[in-house]
Amino acid sequence: MAPRVVLVGPMGAGKTTVAGLLGAAWGLPVRDTDADVEAVAGRSVADIFVESGEQAFRDLERTAVAAALREHDGVLALGGGAVLDPTTRDLLRDHRVVFLRVGLSDAVSRVGLGVGRPLLLGNVRGRIKALLDERTPIYEEVAGLTVDTDGRTPEDVAREIEEAL
Numbered sequence: 425m426a427p428r429v430v431l432v433g434p435m436g437a438g439k440t441t442v443a444g445l446l447g448a449a450w451g452l453p454v455r456d457t458d459a460d461v462e463a464v465a466g467r468s469v470a471d472i473f474v475e476s477g478e479q480a481f482r483d484l485e486r487t488a489v490a491a492a493l494r495e496h497d498g499v500l501a502l503g504g505g506a507v508l509d510p511t512t513r514d515l516l517r518d519h520r521v522v523f524l525r526v527g528l529s530d531a532v533s534r535v536g537l538g539v540g541r542p543l544l545l546g547n548v549r550g551r552i553k554a555l556l557d558e559r560t561p562i563y564e565e566v567a568g569l570t571v572d573t574d575g576r577t578p579e580d581v582a583r584e585i586e587e588a589l
């Protein structure tokens with residue numbers, strides 16, 4: 425089994441919400457690797473970062489992503505940084521990957537104060553800008569389809585994906 429579609433993109437792109445809408449539209453189960461990591465670790469993503477550090481989170485994430493890509497027959501949303509891992513990028517070559525693109529302003533307004541998102545602590549706008557600059561080329565590289573989300577509702581974004589796939 426493999427996911428029917430894998431959503432990638434930065435925090436604030438709407439991956440979790442759009443995944444839920446696609447799952448409902450297609451009658452397919454939805455999985456989110458942040459939730460998988462939290463279930464395995466028995467702690468929130470934020471607590472893992474604070475107590476064990478980012479590298480510990482990335483190790484758990486790599487394992488969770490590989491398992492989900494192997495097992496999940498439905499819609500899969502990856503955490504925003506999952507594509508940083510070269511092994512994960514290799515695995516994604518065999519899947520239908522959609523990049524939910526988002527610009528700085530929309531990402532900032534969607535994440536709000538960044539509660540629960542440890543990488544954004546201190547300077548939400550500056551941190552998101554750095555993440556977008558660093559990662560946008562990687563999302564583009566792994567995705568077969570890019571969908572713009574700026575100024576659009578999740579329903580509208582999900583509809584475009586449904587029509588495109």
Ligand code: S3P
Nearest residue numbers: 434435458469503504505541542
């Ligand atoms: C991260 C994104 C988060 C979560 C963690 C790190 C990142 O997932 O995995 O806080 O590196 O961009 P979302 O993109 O679902 O918020």
